[in-house]
Amino acid sequence: MKPLDQCLLYGFVDSAYLDGRDPAELCRQLCDGGTDLVQLRAKDWPVDDIAQLAKRLVPIAAEAGVRLVINDHPKIAAEVGAPTAHLGQEDFFDAGHRHVAEVKTSGGALELGLSSHAPEQAERACEAGADYVAIGPVFATPTKPGRPPVTLNYVRWAATNIDRPWFAIGGINLDNLDDILAAGARRVCVVSAILRAPDVAGACRQFKDRLLSAAH
Helix, strand or coil: CCCHHHCCEEEEEEHHHCCCCCHHHHHHHHHHCCCCEEEEECCCCCHHHHHHHHHHHHHHHHHHCCEEEEECCHHHHHHHCCCEEEECHHHHCCCCCCCHHHCCCCCCCCEEEEEECCHHHHHHHHHCCCCEEEECCCCCCCCCCCCCCCHHHHHHHHHHHCCCCEEECCCCCCCCHHHHHHCCCCCEECCHHHHCCCCHHHHHHHHHHHHHHHHC
């Protein structure tokens, strides 16, 4: 598994985009396409169902050298052996946490990423010890209905102010990827543009190739 700062493409197994597909097979396709991280996001599922699916995805991601990220549930990540968990601002700070060490299991090596929607939130996430920070939504996205886009200005700010790996997220597709890269992003999270593609692995490769070109 490559270090976080070498990870470029962040994909998702999102319950809202399964469309009847087997999530384990979707995870394989993401891994085959060169995704560096795969987040399991199932906002509307019972915790037990998320844990059961996480157990199925752990060996798939591990075999491919890909980080499996469990959204919203650090305890599940620790229980199933996933290396990483992700929390939103409200799930972390509004829950009373001030540092990621409060969420990580004692002695565990769990990585924790935090979402941010403004510079002060990103600064707070860094101060709290987040292993990576998500920056967005850059563009309007159905994944986050009602949340106004943070625009490329926030991406530009992140490029000069964040001292750890960060990922632009929100409405990113192959048509606007160049704008994201020009603003200084080198890592992106992509949901619908990959999960809605006819060829999931192929879509991953297209994103990954563009990201690799920008990284050199």
